[in-house]
Structures are given as C-alpha cells and as structure tokens.
Amino acid sequence: MFGRFQTAFDLIFNIDELQSAPLWIPNNSANTKWIQNGVTVAGGNGWGNGLNQLARPLCIYVDDDQTIYVTDHFNHRVVKWRNGAMNGEVVAGGNEQGNRNDQLNGPLKAIVDKQNDCLIICDYYNKRVVRWPGQNDASGETIIANIACWGVIMDNDGYLYVSDYEKHEVKRWKIGDANGTIVAGGNGQGDGFDQLSYPHYIFVDQNHSVYVSDYGNHRVIKWMKGAKQGVVVAGGQGLGNDLKQFASPHGIMVDELGTVYVADRYNHRVMRWLKEATQGSIVVGGHGEGAQANQFSYPCDLSCDRQNNLYVLDYGNQRIQKFYIDSTS
Numbered sequence: 001m002f003g004r005f006q007t008a009f010d011l012i013f014n015i016d017e018l019q020s021a022p023l024w025i026p027n028n029s030a031n032t033k034w035i036q037n038g039v040t041v042a043g044g045n046g047w048g049n050g051l052n053q054l055a056r057p058l059c060i061y062v063d064d065d066q067t068i069y070v071t072d073h074f075n076h077r078v079v080k081w082r083n084g085a086m087n088g089e090v091v092a093g094g095n096e097q098g099n100r101n102d103q104l105n106g107p108l109k110a111i112v113d114k115q116n117d118c119l120i121i122c123d124y125y126n127k128r129v130v131r132w133p134g135q136n137d138a139s140g141e142t143i144i145a146n147i148a149c150w151g152v153i154m155d156n157d158g159y160l161y162v163s164d165y166e167k168h169e170v171k172r173w174k175i176g177d178a179n180g181t182i183v184a185g186g187n188g189q190g191d192g193f194d195q196l197s198y199p200h201y202i203f204v205d206q207n208h209s210v211y212v213s214d215y216g217n218h219r220v221i222k223w224m225k226g227a228k229q230g231v232v233v234a235g236g237q238g239l240g241n242d243l244k245q246f247a248s249p250h251g252i253m254v255d256e257l258g259t260v261y262v263a264d265r266y267n268h269r270v271m272r273w274l275k276e277a278t279q280g281s282i283v284v285g286g287h288g289e290g291a292q293a294n295q296f297s298y299p300c301d302l303s304c305d306r307q308n309n310l311y312v313l314d315y316g317n318q319r320i321q322k323f324y325i326d327s328t329s
Helices: none
Strands: 039-043 057-062 068-072 077-081 089-093 107-113 118-123 128-133 141-145 149-154 160-164 169-173 181-185 199-204 210-214 219-223 231-235 249-254 260-264 269-273 281-285 299-304 310-314 319-323
Touching: 039 068, 039 077, 057 107, 057 299, 057 310, 068 107, 068 118, 077 107, 089 107, 089 118, 107 149, 118 149, 128 149, 160 199, 169 199, 169 210, 181 199, 181 210, 181 219, 199 249, 210 249, 219 249, 231 260, 231 269, 260 299, 269 299, 281 310
Parallel strands: 149 199, 249 299
Antiparallel strands: 039 319, 057 068, 068 077, 077 089, 107 118, 118 128, 128 141, 149 160, 160 169, 169 181, 199 210, 210 219, 219 231, 249 260, 260 269, 269 281, 299 310, 310 319
16 A cells, blocks of 8 residues: 655654554444454564564554554564465565664554554664565654654544563654654552553544553553543553452553453453443454454453454464454344
8 A cells, every 4th residue: 555655864863753543443333243253464474584484473553445554573573464365475574673774673553544554663772763665675763762662543634652671661753853752651660540550552532632541550541631640541440350450451442432452461352342332342353362363362452443343363373364244233
C-alpha cells in the first residue's frame, strides 16, 4: 500500500512532517459476539524465520484492506501479511539484529502512517522510534531517541503518542515540537491514579483520551485530555483470573461506546469491559493455555478490521488468529 518515501530528517526529534493517520474506532455493540474458533491468518508454522513463520510476535496493526502488519520480535523485523496470503513480506528490518538504520532490535508496536506512506515502529532495544519507508530497500530514520518505547499510536490530528516502559509515562508529540508532553503518568512508578507501572500498549479515542494498559498494576487506566490523573476503566483489583481481574494486561482497544477490549496475557483470554462496568466478560479464549482454535498461549495484542472481525496475536503459538463476527449477534 505504500508509495514513494520523500522526506528526510534534519534533527532526531523532528516530527513536523508527521501527518494524521485515520484513527479507526470499532463500532461494536454491547452485544457483539464472535465465532469462538479462530482462523490462523499469519504464522502458525512454528518458531522460525521463514516468510511463513514468526518468532515471538508481539504487536499487530490491521489496515483498511485487512492487511496485517506483525512486529516479529525475535526476528527483528516487521512482516506484512496480505489478506489470504500464505506467506508474509518483510517491510522493515530483517537484516539481523542491530542498531544500524536498516536494522531493528526487538521491535514492539508498529503502526501505519497513511499520509506519509510509512511505518512508525517502536525499536525497543535500540531505545528509539523509527520511521520506515514503504519499500524495504531503504533504511529507517530515528524520529524519537532515548526512549524505552513499547506502544505507539497516532490520532486524527497527527499527534504521536508513545509509552515509555522505563519512565512509567506516556508522551504526546505535537507536530513541529522538539519535545513531548506527558499525558499519562510521569510521577514515578506506582499504583496511584497519577502513576503507572511499566505501561505497555496505548489507545487514543476521538476525544484525545489516552487509555493505557498499566501492566504492573494489572489495570487499564484512562487519562482524559489535560487530566492530572487517570480513572481505572478495567481491572485494578490485583493479579488474578477473576472476571474483575487481569494477569498482566497487554493490547487494548476501545470502541465507540467506550467499551474496552483487553488481551489478558497470562489468563490466555480476551476480555470486554463495558463502560463503567465493575467486571469484564470473556470474548474469546479463556479455555486455558493451548494451541486449539479456541485457545491462546499468552495473547499479546488485538485489533479489529472494518467489518469488526477480531484479530488476536497469539504470542506463544507464533500465530495471528482471526475471529469472524457472529452475524447472529
């Protein structure tokens, strides 16, 4: 889907050319259900570096045409899987582990910047956010340095949000600014409402509220624009497998109704929390760790396509599972 990559960066923190990418907000209803057996749409052929394999994938991005971008963590690459493809295509990295401009080192979240036809990638072990052109015959460029980035997302106004795993904060970069602004956390590690503990994945809604999977606190916390502290919208009841608990929440997604969907990693399930609910419900998974079509092994991320089919990154099984929406719901 990418066209010609035409920009250059003069400064490490120069993001003044980052334009908005349409922010897809799922339009599920409170009663939406999915077929409980998933279909493997990427990977699923064991651990490896073949183009039909993955090695501990950690994040996904689903494009408008159901193309899936997978950050293939231990292969140090981002792989694109077209709808229905049997093999992926390397679109970033894949030149062994390293810190050169044509290399990645343990990539985490990656998103598509549609306006600039490129990828924005959290290059975790290199502690940088890089922008990569659509063709993998070129190198990436560092746009944010010295950050232990885990999650990244762009809103419809072109603001880039990045979670910093080590500083326990989320920052927003405004177009043209040299430094980011803290929008969540930033008050040291802790469990206060103004604190985070190893923030992982993030989501931003159309009101610029930031949702954070607060990994160390086993909760999802929402920070409204300009807020000095957040509000817990899911979990926050300690580590556990009760319906009001998480065991290390990872990927998150929020629909138009404010319903929060969470990849509950160590409980091997995806949870749904309705707005202002005191407990969640299991959407898919929850049948123990395993490799059957209705099971996961440490699910790490999730997304929806424009038809509201659900995609779940099944970390331990080296695969991406697609759950078709149940048309009877």
